Amino acid sequence: MAVIIDIGQAGDIHPRNKQDVGQRLSQWALNQTYGREDLVASGPIYKSHRVDGNSIRLSFDHVGEGLIVGVKQGLDATKEAADGKLARFAVAGADKKWHWADARIDGDEVVVSSPQVAEPVAVRYAYSMNPEGANLYNRDGLPASPFRTDDW
Numbered sequence: 001m002a003v004i005i006d007i008g009q010a011g012d013i014h015p016r017n018k019q020d021v022g023q024r025l026s027q028w029a030l031n032q033t034y035g036r037e038d039l040v041a042s043g044p045i046y047k048s049h050r051v052d053g054n055s056i057r058l059s060f061d062h063v064g065e066g067l068i069v070g071v072k073q074g075l076d077a078t079k080e081a082a083d084g085k086l087a088r089f090a091v092a093g094a095d096k097k098w099h100w101a102d103a104r105i106d107g108d109e110v111v112v113s114s115p116q117v118a119e120p121v122a123v124r125y126a127y128s129m130n131p132e133g134a135n136l137y138n139r140d141g142l143p144a145s146p147f148r149t150d151d152w
Helices: 018-032
Strands: 045-052 055-061 067-071 089-092 098-100 102-106 109-113 122-125 136-138
Touching: 055 122, 067 102, 089 109
Parallel strands: none
Antiparallel strands: 045 055, 055 109, 067 136, 089 098, 089 122, 102 109
């Protein structure tokens, strides 16, 4: 699997940037099939979560050298965003009503909360047909895969 939410076009299922697609697929194959442990297989993939007061802490596989707020432009390498503000996270309480959330990186985890949700139970990230602005990456420049923690 290669996550390409950061290099495609909203109205076209075939991304023009084939170089990054090929690079991401080859990293997965080299790491997972050929045992190249010096390469990170992919961007962060949701592993687990836990409620921590009025926030939810998210853990990921494939963190590599750490998490960043990234910016990807064309064929250029992913860069760390100057403002460091994560986007496209939503949180819901037991009422199952979603609210855009504040999210921040804390070590190898992401902490998500919203003033509108006092007791959060679920998180979604980049959960839309075209998640423009999704910007969670690992330091290897690979984007996080969209996910949801709920099953509603």
